[in-house]
Amino acid sequence: MSDSTRTALESCLRQLKCHFTWNLVEGGQSLAEFEDEVCNPARFQNHEFRATVFNLRAYIEHRRGRGEAALEHLRRAEALIQREHAEQAGTRSLVTWGNYAWVYYHLGRLADAQRYVDKVRRVCKKFRSPYRMESAELDFEEGWARLQCGGRHNEKAKVCFEKALEKEPKNPEFASGLAVASYRLDTRPQPQNPVDPLRRAIRLNPDNQYAKVLLALKLQKLKDEGEGDRLVEEALKGAPCASDVLCGAAELYQRKGALDKAAELLTKALEGTPNDAYLHWNIGCLYRTKVLEMLQDAGKNETGKRERLQEAIGQAVHHLKRAEEAGANLPCVCSYLACLHAQAGQYDDAEHFFQKEFSKELSPGARQVLHLRYGNFQLYQLKNEDKAIHHFIQGMKIDQESKENEKMKNKLRKIACIRLSKNKGDAMALHLLAFLQELSGDVCPADDNSESRLDSGSFLYSASFAEE
Template sequence: MMSASQSQPTMESKLKSLQCHFTWEQGPSRSKLLFLKQELEDIGTEQGYSWLGHIYNLQGFIHYQLGSMEEARRLLSRATEAFRQMRNTVSDEGPWLVVNYGNLAWLHYHLGEQAKCQTYLLKIDALINEYPPPCEDELHAEVYAEKAWTLMKFSKDQKLLAADYFQRALRMQPDMVEWQTSRVIALVSANQQRDKLLEDDIMEKMKIAKDHDPENLYLAALYLEACAQRGEKIVDEARELATRVLRNPVSSYSGIAPLLRLYRVHISKDEAIDLAEEALERHPDVRLLKRCAAICYKWRIYSKSDSPLEHSRVARAISLYKEVISLYPHTSLKMQIVLASIYEESNRQEKADQLYKEMLMSDLDPEGKQVLYNSYGKHIFFNRKRSQQSIYYHMKAAVIPHHSPYRVDSLEKLQAISDKGRSPMSVEIKEFLANLEEPEYS
């Protein structure tokens, strides 16, 4: 006969059944965590911001994963307060705290604070009993929404699932404007492909969401960008939107990034630079803005325009990239690669080679090494005409068991060389490709 203690779920089994970041995300890489940490910092934490609790919640989880336990505790506590303030209800408690309490339960469990862990488990049970979802196999709308928002941050290839979670949340609470906006943004992100127009139904959803959320300038910029891709004239509207964006504080959601992309792709790369510089004059200390400006300079330099960029502007681009690299120390590899290419474009080959040498000597995780080996392989092939050494680096990129566009690119280059059969290494490449094991998808 089973004893009473055996029939009771263990604390660990209860924790594993929770809906929270500790059960949603299993083993994200350190590079991914550092990237997300900086991305969340760039969103900002303006008082009254509708996703403030979600931001603190995810930040707390990330800091736990990075080993900063006390910072994780502080951020998760701030999430609790943010949710209470944002919901502005008679009761401090509500279903919006289920994920946060789950995170806190897990944190206390990992810290060996079992009594506090148990307290939060009981709080979660009480919330679920008081605010049950409409169906037994469904989550509460607040949980669906936070899960969707988190998924949008963690996974580029699960945006459709995020949109579905938002849709489920909206069926239960259709008046949540920010959920509708985020659902549409997820749909746009999931369906955006180079040289492919968004479908009419998504355009219509964007228009409806924009009308319901007129102050969301990020969505407004995405909508104008989609219109421009369809050949519509958007210059006047874009300039009007720019005026509005410039008046607001800068963050990842302020609309400045998609607006600058709209300018450089559909209006003028030089005007994009001018707009970025105007924004920097108003907000000179915002690192996100410096990164956006650097990207505008990059595409102007890469454009091979009939009117080459003035030396002063090339110098400005280099200066910006150096500063941005220092401001994003843990996720600056791709920016360093761009800086090397700008050195190359501006006839500073020694500086380009020196920067690559420093990157090759740096301590990178496998994903970073794959990016670097692929980029360096192309650099020494196109700019230094060292084809055999280039092949070696593409092999190094391909052998790393991580699915990415960089691995695909290196594999395609190796396959093309093998198919032509002109390289002294053709046989070696063929054997390499034949014996290469495909990494498992995580």
């Protein structure tokens, strides 16, 4: 292929509407983080856009330098489109063909790349467009791809579905996409009430079980739990093995405090993908929450409580270890395991996972939480006050206002007061008080009995077990 022909091919490739031209990996986001987002089983793994998932996996495989694996995913996407959308196969295949062209181009197989560019051109030519066209199906495909990627893509996804619905206002697939995007954007600074889009999606497709679960979750927030409970039961009956439906229903029951039911649903979702890191993570965190609740009720002398506590710790450790071993980019998994092992009296294992967490690249907030947890471990389990003081100070030196910061202030102040009550000239105690005074002046007690969430999109708690 001559230089001029190659340049012309590159120009055509840039005009295609496909995953290679949509800028799906956000700035600052690693490929591992992107893959974790895309492969989350709670994100529509059981719906009509399975071709979208294959295309996304092809894009990821290409980015990892595995071109042949990328081509295999594209073959699966193309076969699915031919089987399920035979009448619209040409239009529906445009994104997949665009991806084919880009993968072949990067593999150096320029003739194959040109062949797929020509396939796109032949379809678009019918609509008087060279290599891209305005199509409801293309808007739909881009919308689902962006929804699968999450994050800041949700706003663009919503626009894609709105454009598609302008062309076909009664299309149930397009309505479903808009409903999911609206639900995702409901937590933004300017909330967008998703109730009407979700009801519209269900009205156009009464078998849309995932939309029913999302509507139930929204109604739960609006304190209309009666209809929500009915919708979840209906969705579970209609799609008893769909992982996205099971994960959504589990979130609803977790919010109600029915942790056993939530764990049961997630365990059922795990049957289809027994090695899925995200499901193990969510189940492990549910059991971790049970452990926290049992510890908070420590004053109650219930028969068999110790056995139930040990069982919950064992289940939490088992699932979190499975998640950690899978190598997924999950927050705090090692420090969760460390705290659980510490609670079980397995201090060597706790130390191992704490150090593993310290070795990671953490955000300032996550590192501050880790210093609090490790300081608690040193103070309460290992009785090493000097190491605890060191980590509380290191955590406070991180410029991050938080409940964890207040907890560390209070702990240092209490340690100082206890030491001074024994020796008014205690040098360490006087140093601590001077340090606290220099940082923020008078230190007010913080509420050590509260739990805080790492982010609004998760139903997983983050706090140390050894809080006072």
